[in-house]
Amino acid sequence: MTVLLNTVLILTGLGIFAAAIIYLVSQKFQVVEDERIGAVENVLPNTNCGGCGQPGCKAFAKAVVDAESLKELHCPVGGNAVMKQVAEILGIAAVERDPYIAVVRCSGSFEHRKKTSIYDGAESCKIAATLYSGDTGCAYGCLGMGDCVDVCDFEAMYMDEKTGLPVVIEDNCTACNACVKECPKNILELWPKGKKNKRIFVACLNEEKGSTARKECAVACSGCAKCFEACRYDAITINNSLAAIDPEKCTLCLECVETCDVRNIITANVPDEKIKHATDHRIRLEERARKKKEEEKLAAQAAQQQNGDATKQA
Amino acid sequence: MTMDYLVIIVSAIFINNIVLAKFLGICPFLGVSKNTSTALGMGAAVIFVMTIATIITYLVQHYLLVPFHIGYMQTITYILVIAFLVQVVEIIMKKVSPDLYQALGVYLPLITTNCAILGVAILVVQQDLNLIKSVVFAIANALGFTLAIILFSSLREQLDGADLPEYMKGVPAALITASILSMAFMGFAGLV
Amino acid sequence: MAKTKSSFVNLIVTLAVITFVGSLSLGFVFDWTKEPIAKAQMARQLKAIEAVVEGYDNNPVTEKYKVVTLDGKDSLEFFPATRNGKRIGTAVKTKSGLGYSGDIWLMVGFDKAGNIIRIQVLEHKETPGLGSKMTLPSFLNQYYGKNPGKVNLKVKKDGGAVDAITGATISSRAFSESVQMAYETFQSVKHDE
Amino acid sequence: MMSNTSHKENFIKGLVKENPVFVLLLGLCPTLGVTSSAFNGLGMGVATVFVLVMSNLVVSLIKNFIPDKVRIPAFIVIIASFVTMVQLLMEAYTPALHEQLGLFIPLIVVNCIVLGRAEAFASRNTVVSSLVDGLGMGVGFTLALTLLGAIRELLGSLSIFGFRLMEGDGMLVFILAPGAFISLGFLIALMNWLKDRSAGIKR
Amino acid sequence: MAMRLNKHKTFKTGGIHPHDNKLSAQVAITPLSLPKMVTIPIIQHIGAPAKIVVQRGDIVKTGQILATHEGFVSSNIHSSVSGRIGVIEEVMDSTGFKHTAVNIRVKGDDWEEAIDRTDTLVEEIKFSPKEIVSRIMEAGVVGMGGAAFPSHVKLSVPEGKHIDHLLINGVECEPYLTADHRVMLEKPKEIIVGIKILMKALGVQKAIIGIEDNKADAIEIFQQLLKNEKHIGVEALEVHYPQGGEKQLIQALLNREVPSGGLPADVGVIVHNVGTTYAVYEAVQKNKPLIERVVTVTGKSVKQPSNFLVRIGTPVIDLLIAAGGVPEDTGKIVSGGPMMGKAIADLDVPIAKGTSGILLIPKDEASRSEVYNCVHCGKCIEACPMGLEPYRLLIMSKKGNNKRAKEEHILDCIECGSCSFVCPSNRPILDYIRLGKTQLKKQKSV
Amino acid sequence: MSAGLLTVSPSPHIHTDLTVPQIMRGVIIAMIPALVFSVYNFGLGAVYVTLLAILFCVVIEYSIARYLLKRPASIYDGSAVITGMLLAFNVPTNLPWHIILIGSAVAIGIGKMSFGGLGNNPFNPALVGRVFLLLSFPVEMTSWPKAGATWSLDATTSATPLGILKDGLRAGDTVPELMNQMPSYADFFFGLQGGSLGEMSAFAILLGLIYMLYRKIITWHIPVSMLITIALMTGIFWLVDPTRFANPLFHLLTGGVMLGAVFMATDYVTSPFTHRGMIVFGVGIGVLTVVIRLFGSYPEGVSFAILIMNAFVPIINSYAKQPRYGSKSQRHKAYQEKLEKELTSTK
Numbered sequence A: 001m002t003v004l005l006n007t008v009l010i011l012t013g014l015g016i017f018a019a020a021i022i023y024l025v026s027q028k029f030q031v032v033e034d035e036r037i038g039a040v041e042n043v044l045p046n047t048n049c050g051g052c053g054q055p056g057c058k059a060f061a062k063a064v065v066d067a068e069s070l071k072e073l074h075c076p077v078g079g080n081a082v083m084k085q086v087a088e089i090l091g092i093a094a095v096e097r098d099p100y101i102a103v104v105r106c107s108g109s110f111e112h113r114k115k116t117s118i119y120d121g122a123e124s125c126k127i128a129a130t131l132y133s134g135d136t137g138c139a140y141g142c143l144g145m146g147d148c149v150d151v152c153d154f155e156a157m158y159m160d161e162k163t164g165l166p167v168v169i170e171d172n173c174t175a176c177n178a179c180v181k182e183c184p185k186n187i188l189e190l191w192p193k194g195k196k197n198k199r200i201f202v203a204c205l206n207e208e209k210g211s212t213a214r215k216e217c218a219v220a221c222s223g224c225a226k227c228f229e230a231c232r233y234d235a236i237t238i239n240n241s242l243a244a245i246d247p248e249k250c251t252l253c254l255e256c257v258e259t260c261d262v263r264n265i266i267t268a269n270v271p272d273e274k275i276k277h278a279t280d281h282r283i284r285l286e287e288r289a290r291k292k293k294e295e296e297k298l299a300a301q302a303a304q305q306q307n308g309d310a311t312k313q314a
Numbered sequence B: 001m002t003m004d005y006l007v008i009i010v011s012a013i014f015i016n017n018i019v020l021a022k023f024l025g026i027c028p029f030l031g032v033s034k035n036t037s038t039a040l041g042m043g044a045a046v047i048f049v050m051t052i053a054t055i056i057t058y059l060v061q062h063y064l065l066v067p068f069h070i071g072y073m074q075t076i077t078y079i080l081v082i083a084f085l086v087q088v089v090e091i092i093m094k095k096v097s098p099d100l101y102q103a104l105g106v107y108l109p110l111i112t113t114n115c116a117i118l119g120v121a122i123l124v125v126q127q128d129l130n131l132i133k134s135v136v137f138a139i140a141n142a143l144g145f146t147l148a149i150i151l152f153s154s155l156r157e158q159l160d161g162a163d164l165p166e167y168m169k170g171v172p173a174a175l176i177t178a179s180i181l182s183m184a185f186m187g188f189a190g191l192v
Numbered sequence C: 001m002a003k004t005k006s007s008f009v010n011l012i013v014t015l016a017v018i019t020f021v022g023s024l025s026l027g028f029v030f031d032w033t034k035e036p037i038a039k040a041q042m043a044r045q046l047k048a049i050e051a052v053v054e055g056y057d058n059n060p061v062t063e064k065y066k067v068v069t070l071d072g073k074d075s076l077e078f079f080p081a082t083r084n085g086k087r088i089g090t091a092v093k094t095k096s097g098l099g100y101s102g103d104i105w106l107m108v109g110f111d112k113a114g115n116i117i118r119i120q121v122l123e124h125k126e127t128p129g130l131g132s133k134m135t136l137p138s139f140l141n142q143y144y145g146k147n148p149g150k151v152n153l154k155v156k157k158d159g160g161a162v163d164a165i166t167g168a169t170i171s172s173r174a175f176s177e178s179v180q181m182a183y184e185t186f187q188s189v190k191h192d193e
Numbered sequence D: 001m002m003s004n005t006s007h008k009e010n011f012i013k014g015l016v017k018e019n020p021v022f023v024l025l026l027g028l029c030p031t032l033g034v035t036s037s038a039f040n041g042l043g044m045g046v047a048t049v050f051v052l053v054m055s056n057l058v059v060s061l062i063k064n065f066i067p068d069k070v071r072i073p074a075f076i077v078i079i080a081s082f083v084t085m086v087q088l089l090m091e092a093y094t095p096a097l098h099e100q101l102g103l104f105i106p107l108i109v110v111n112c113i114v115l116g117r118a119e120a121f122a123s124r125n126t127v128v129s130s131l132v133d134g135l136g137m138g139v140g141f142t143l144a145l146t147l148l149g150a151i152r153e154l155l156g157s158l159s160i161f162g163f164r165l166m167e168g169d170g171m172l173v174f175i176l177a178p179g180a181f182i183s184l185g186f187l188i189a190l191m192n193w194l195k196d197r198s199a200g201i202k203r
Numbered sequence E: 001m002a003m004r005l006n007k008h009k010t011f012k013t014g015g016i017h018p019h020d021n022k023l024s025a026q027v028a029i030t031p032l033s034l035p036k037m038v039t040i041p042i043i044q045h046i047g048a049p050a051k052i053v054v055q056r057g058d059i060v061k062t063g064q065i066l067a068t069h070e071g072f073v074s075s076n077i078h079s080s081v082s083g084r085i086g087v088i089e090e091v092m093d094s095t096g097f098k099h100t101a102v103n104i105r106v107k108g109d110d111w112e113e114a115i116d117r118t119d120t121l122v123e124e125i126k127f128s129p130k131e132i133v134s135r136i137m138e139a140g141v142v143g144m145g146g147a148a149f150p151s152h153v154k155l156s157v158p159e160g161k162h163i164d165h166l167l168i169n170g171v172e173c174e175p176y177l178t179a180d181h182r183v184m185l186e187k188p189k190e191i192i193v194g195i196k197i198l199m200k201a202l203g204v205q206k207a208i209i210g211i212e213d214n215k216a217d218a219i220e221i222f223q224q225l226l227k228n229e230k231h232i233g234v235e236a237l238e239v240h241y242p243q244g245g246e247k248q249l250i251q252a253l254l255n256r257e258v259p260s261g262g263l264p265a266d267v268g269v270i271v272h273n274v275g276t277t278y279a280v281y282e283a284v285q286k287n288k289p290l291i292e293r294v295v296t297v298t299g300k301s302v303k304q305p306s307n308f309l310v311r312i313g314t315p316v317i318d319l320l321i322a323a324g325g326v327p328e329d330t331g332k333i334v335s336g337g338p339m340m341g342k343a344i345a346d347l348d349v350p351i352a353k354g355t356s357g358i359l360l361i362p363k364d365e366a367s368r369s370e371v372y373n374c375v376h377c378g379k380c381i382e383a384c385p386m387g388l389e390p391y392r393l394l395i396m397s398k399k400g401n402n403k404r405a406k407e408e409h410i411l412d413c414i415e416c417g418s419c420s421f422v423c424p425s426n427r428p429i430l431d432y433i434r435l436g437k438t439q440l441k442k443q444k445s446v
Numbered sequence F: 001m002s003a004g005l006l007t008v009s010p011s012p013h014i015h016t017d018l019t020v021p022q023i024m025r026g027v028i029i030a031m032i033p034a035l036v037f038s039v040y041n042f043g044l045g046a047v048y049v050t051l052l053a054i055l056f057c058v059v060i061e062y063s064i065a066r067y068l069l070k071r072p073a074s075i076y077d078g079s080a081v082i083t084g085m086l087l088a089f090n091v092p093t094n095l096p097w098h099i100i101l102i103g104s105a106v107a108i109g110i111g112k113m114s115f116g117g118l119g120n121n122p123f124n125p126a127l128v129g130r131v132f133l134l135l136s137f138p139v140e141m142t143s144w145p146k147a148g149a150t151w152s153l154d155a156t157t158s159a160t161p162l163g164i165l166k167d168g169l170r171a172g173d174t175v176p177e178l179m180n181q182m183p184s185y186a187d188f189f190f191g192l193q194g195g196s197l198g199e200m201s202a203f204a205i206l207l208g209l210i211y212m213l214y215r216k217i218i219t220w221h222i223p224v225s226m227l228i229t230i231a232l233m234t235g236i237f238w239l240v241d242p243t244r245f246a247n248p249l250f251h252l253l254t255g256g257v258m259l260g261a262v263f264m265a266t267d268y269v270t271s272p273f274t275h276r277g278m279i280v281f282g283v284g285i286g287v288l289t290v291v292i293r294l295f296g297s298y299p300e301g302v303s304f305a306i307l308i309m310n311a312f313v314p315i316i317n318s319y320a321k322q323p324r325y326g327s328k329s330q331r332h333k334a335y336q337e338k339l340e341k342e343l344t345s346t347k
């Protein structure tokens, strides 16, 4: 029985002693740290991809807690869902952002872009880009060695062996910006995912004049401005013989798509009928406009004639 | 006399290396050995805690457990004392020396659950060492741990630059490395 | 559910309660297992002794005594085996530190004349598959019935009569050496009662 | 947190998806230290299951009464109590196994799985799911240890659970320390591969 | 393993010994006939592009200025021919990128009057140091040893720096190239005058011409001519690539080490190439801007390996035709030497001020062979003349760890290519080092 | 343009002839003398074991690369052949085929391919295989056939000189007594001693060394620093007590010292990069070898010593660096002052 007593006394004694000391010590040596940092970190995806512009998820957590505002800070991987949770933790208003996705702004596949030399350096777009402007005529196009694919942490990209161009897998891309930063030719761009994931963009960056550009790549944008004319919303601009669509202004009317004679306006998640429909619509509109113009012309002529007649009469 | 200490030291560091031969403290050995600087931090923390813990548990053993005939309470009292000790050290260090805390403190909680500490404390009793020998034994074992983890982390750093087979990346390759390391250390057999 | 705050009283009370309950239940378990453990330990020792000297009717464990070795550095435990009060043999617990790794503990049974009856390996850390083969009859049989005073029990390599285990001369040597020590210690005292 | 997943899933995850040894890489010391034979592995596993289940149970019962500051000491005392009980019980009723497992029984206390589960799971979940979790993890641990033990025993001494399958000596290394590391290394690689394969990932 | 009794000086750290293959060493310099058309890029030097001062349709004379320097670190560009200015457009030059260039359709050979076109040696130096520097600047002289750094900048030593040695780089350590060698053989006296001009401009008392001992004839000529010169020495150097690198040359000749990130001026030295020195002579004494240069055309399959005196802006193809045409088996064409030159992708690339040679490499040697993993042989470390650890720099740069790479002194790399040359695993070491350097510089400029 | 598309790549555009396969071929050639001596000593067994080990290593590397890792087969670089050969050189000539198979599988499978193949392995593959076998099959690995042109496969076994020494010392004999039981130094030098296949003849191995030095495959740093260390350390012990410790010549000529120093410690992949590092490495191996030989329970320690030092290589690499160009001006005050003087004197 003494053993039992000893056991109980000693262990309980040790327990009480330990608790007392821990209490005293922690009182004396208290260090306060914002608990919300940990809480925020917990809801973040913790992939540490750096897509938010911070060096890692922990840094992001610290930054939001310090900033007490979500205006500047957004986690592209977690998206609005995560940012809502973060906002809850901090007790501030959530800021919604349109989801983005990476798009490939080059369509110069092997068949369209002939090789002009054989690159034989290290397998890396960045290295090739420091050496010369590329192994095809086009100095703006994709170099095709997949640096972008290598940096994607989300397995959202692969190189298409037939075209030699990278492909973004829509469901995996988190718009983390890694590939955009990596590409030495700035082929990749973050683009609003669009309503119901529909979007259109010009897949070319060639700034050469039309004839030169087409010599370099059969599907290059020649800056012909047909799309520019087709757009009723001023969403298309032409600079340096290159068309560009402003996603903010674009209403996805799709009327420009078929005006491009090399079909370099790329659509995503848009059924062909819709494009056809839009094209028909555009043609009808154009027809109508033409007719209207003609009528106006006729009317004007008629008016003139009338006027003439009138003056004659007068 | 000095021979005894030499034997203890050589044996603990090389022959019966706590990690490579006795399988204690494997979790931090694998977990905190991705680069040399953290390995160093862990090593230093282990040396520190192992020494203090051994002294304290030695006192507990000889002044509480033995006189009161409750040797069977060894495990529970030891671990309570160690957990308590680590926590107190951590709290104090955080406040008093944030630099040191940055360097060592982050490893301290890991150490509470490190078999090596408790293992050494129990081994000391099993081998019936006196206080000074216990301390030497503890330090030598901690040094053995540190040696192993530093060697190991430098090897892993090098492997980082290598293109390992996909499924060997990380822990499997580390374990194979550990196995070869432990084979190599078997060459010291019979040294003492 | 709100967590309990880390106030002084709370800390003390929780830890006190937990340690109290823990130690109390442990104490009971200890009490409960005390006897079985003691029994198990006794059974183990007896089993070892029984394996090296047969047919006794006393309890050699309770009658054990210690004898200092010839060089005076150590002392061995002797377990006297008696039948009807008459000494029929002695089990000697001996060890060698010269093994391949760690100590080797043996129980050697001697008859009154000092012939080896049987040997039991109590504990060893030799390499499985090598040194560990010393627990096999093929190796142990070499010793049975021999009198270390008459037969040289060293391994053949050292000029003795024992075939060492292949690849484990060190273990074999240590084994022989500790048997020899047991024998010499056994011979150094009189065992008349 | 876990209440919406079924207990079955909760149990199964410990076996494969979150296997403490192969996936979480916890409790590696006993995993390597006692698995020189299948039987030892099994024994160690069973002892750990007991501690794991009991401590998960108790921790989840009293989780709300324990202030943060003494959380770790409190949990550890609970765990250590069960460990000591196991120790005493084994010494009394399975003395041979107790001797084989040696130092590693008291070390169950610091086995990262036990404290890890208490911290990460039991202290946040209901009693029943903590129990199931402990059981799943424990069984997963036992399976892993037994498998590893069987492999090492087979390669090292050409037997399984003590039954000799073949005459002759195996590869001694597998019973020694290096063999433990090698076997575990390749087992984990194999698990990684299986995991990817079952997820349909090709690399 | 050859044992040489009178061992010549060389640099201490690293270095390699590629076959020197100086096929055109005995071929005298011949002027190339005037091209029909030249394309003159307005940036052929390190620094800011020059500003164009002519327009399409203008008629220009040989030696007339086309573009003036913008800022101090820049260089004038002169017309190398007479004729009519064609389009001014972006063309691919020997850097592999497009730069603005002036096309000129050649008509006749009508020179600016102020230029002295005779061969007479003008020894007397009439100009003050200031005037020398300004004449060099006006003439658009840039370094012809490779980097094409505007020479007048080098001659304007910053305050607080003291220069005690002028080193003349006649090493030409690149295999195949012989342009400097031929200039030294054919214009030694002019070079000596050039050296004196440079010494005067810098105010130094001591000049040394460093020449590798595979050009014994050049060494001998200078030794002859300089017998009575106290202030100008000639030093034979053991053949050892990259002895021509200025840091290596300084170590070889003076046993001084330019500190990391520093300039030769930090250890009291200015280095000029022999070609540059000749251009300086012509600029100062003959008032002739840098409009032509010696270019070696060479390669194992080239019919007539040659050294041509070429007008700047001449397309490469003209040189190749003059050297016997493009061999069937050509796989790669390099502008410059095989170690540091740039491969060009087409044959219309114009010759620039810095183009020292055109090397044709046969198909079977044109592509790199199979790459293995690094076998840790340490040969790259042994070879690196800067004492760097190239294998490590490769790994860091590949992983994008530019900070570590900087700590490992990646910016000290002189891009000599020794490491890639020796690597038995054919690893693209220098490719990645260059990438790392570019990215670091980009980071710095951001 | 007659030439077709031109190749474009960054400089340099030329490359040395000494590539990996060439180097490996050179090493194989350098090992042939040792093999020849072994055949002379042990007969066909040597050929049999060597061929078997090479075959196993190559086949295993091929299979792992192709079918497990799904990478291009890497065997054409020749490193697997070296591993096979050196594994064979490190085992007795009467080893059963299944043990050779296990050894090859461990060397290639565990020692090399599980790290990703050539260039990635931190430890010397042949030695990993060898030590694995030694630990797994101590009996088979330590019974060597008698040397001296026995042309049958099951010759009587004999101990190595080092084994005789260790056992004798344990049994209480003195070194001079034991020396009398051993072959002469000339026999050691030309390989008439018991032991593993390729370690017999110091002479043959030195031929290989000279060849590799001439071809610039290896540098002198590792072998020389290692041999000198062993000679010095054993020399000191020998001078202190010649009855307990054998002389340096004995230690240099017996066991795997020569083989290890020339072929195994010099393996590029598992040794340091810089000359300084190599010397540290060589000295380390030397010290460990002597410690194990003189004080451990293994009679021979070269394999273990090399493996242990392999583990130190990354650390050595990060400290033993080559002097950098330009660091002189930061390191040496004297140099700075001299330069200062030179610069001001001409002012």
Ligand SMILES: Cc1cc2nc3c(=O)[nH]c(=O)nc-3n(C[C@H](O)[C@H](O)[C@H](O)COP(=O)(O)O)c2cc1C
Pocket (backbone or CB within 6 Å): C100, C101, C126, C127, C128, C130, C131, C132, C164, C165, C166, C167, C168, C169, C170, C171, C172, D172, F134, F135, F136, F138, F142, F297, F298
């Ligand atoms: C892994 C390993 C374990 C060994 N274990 C033992 C052992 O337990 N007992 C022993 O006597 N020798 C052991 N040895 C062998 C000794 O090192 C030594 O080689 C042997 O005792 C030589 O004796 P022999 O003459 O019987 O071959 C072991 C060797 C190895 C490689």
Ligand SMILES: Cc1cc2nc3c(=O)[nH]c(=O)nc-3n(C[C@H](O)[C@H](O)[C@H](O)COP(=O)(O)O)c2cc1C
Pocket (backbone or CB within 6 Å): E046, E143, E145, E146, E147, E148, E149, E153, E154, E155, E245, E246, E247, E263, E264, E265, E270
């Ligand atoms: C950005 C830059 C700035 C330089 N500034 C100077 C300078 O101020 N003074 C000078 O004498 N040389 C200067 N140099 C020239 C270098 O010292 C060197 O001579 C030139 O880069 C050519 O060397 P290389 O052909 O060995 O590369 C500068 C070079 C560069 C690239």
Ligand SMILES: Cc1cc2nc3c(=O)[nH]c(=O)nc-3n(C[C@H](O)[C@H](O)[C@H](O)COP(=O)(O)O)c2cc1C
Pocket (backbone or CB within 6 Å): E142, E143, E144, E145, E146, E147, E148, E149, E169, E170, E171, E172, E173, E174, E180, E242, E243, E244, E245, E246, E247, E271, E272, E273, E274, E276, E277, E340, E414, E415, E416
């Ligand atoms: C690796 C390397 C090799 C060089 N080789 C030579 C050479 O052989 N001859 C030469 O004149 N310049 C060579 N240079 C250029 C010199 O470093 C230095 O820029 C030049 O001599 C300065 O003179 P400059 O400004 O008149 O060109 C080399 C540069 C480097 C980096």
Ligand SMILES: Cc1cc2nc3c(=O)[nH]c(=O)nc-3n(C[C@H](O)[C@H](O)[C@H](O)CO)c2cc1C
Pocket (backbone or CB within 6 Å): F023, F024, F027, F079, F080, F082, F083, F084, F086, F112, F117, F118, F119, F120, F121, F123, F124, F125, F126, F127, F217, F218, F263, F264, F265, F266, F267, F268, F269, F270
């Ligand atoms: C000088 C030299 C020595 C080598 N020594 C060994 C050796 O000891 N063991 C081995 O497996 N491979 C050796 N190799 C081959 C190869 O480098 C080795 O297999 C690599 O470790 C495989 O990655 C050697 C190669 C060279 C060039």
Ligand code: SF4
Pocket (backbone or CB within 6 Å): A101, A102, A151, A152, A153, A154, A155, A156, A157, A168, A172, A173, A174, A175, A176, A177, A178, A179, A180
């Ligand atoms: S595709 Fe680009 S933006 Fe999308 S996840 Fe991958 S790297 Fe990030």
Ligand code: SF4
Pocket (backbone or CB within 6 Å): A125, A141, A142, A143, A144, A145, A146, A147, A148, A149, A166, A182, A183, A184, A185, A186, A187, A188
């Ligand atoms: S998009 Fe850019 S990074 Fe990707 S393959 Fe093309 S050039 Fe390379």
Ligand code: SF4
Pocket (backbone or CB within 6 Å): E383, E384, E385, E386, E387, E388, E389, E390, E412, E413, E414, E415, E416, E417, E418, E419, E420, E430, E433
């Ligand atoms: S290229 Fe750079 S790293 Fe390579 S050898 Fe030359 S200086 Fe060294």
Ligand code: SF4
Pocket (backbone or CB within 6 Å): E373, E374, E375, E376, E377, E378, E379, E380, E381, E390, E391, E419, E422, E423, E424, E425, E426, E427, E429
């Ligand atoms: S030369 Fe090549 S193989 Fe050798 S160490 Fe350097 S990078 Fe590695």
Ligand code: FES
Pocket (backbone or CB within 6 Å): B024, B025, B026, B027, B028, B113, B114, B115, B116, D026, D027, D028, D029, D030, D110, D111, D112
């Ligand atoms: S079980 Fe994790 S450290 Fe031992």
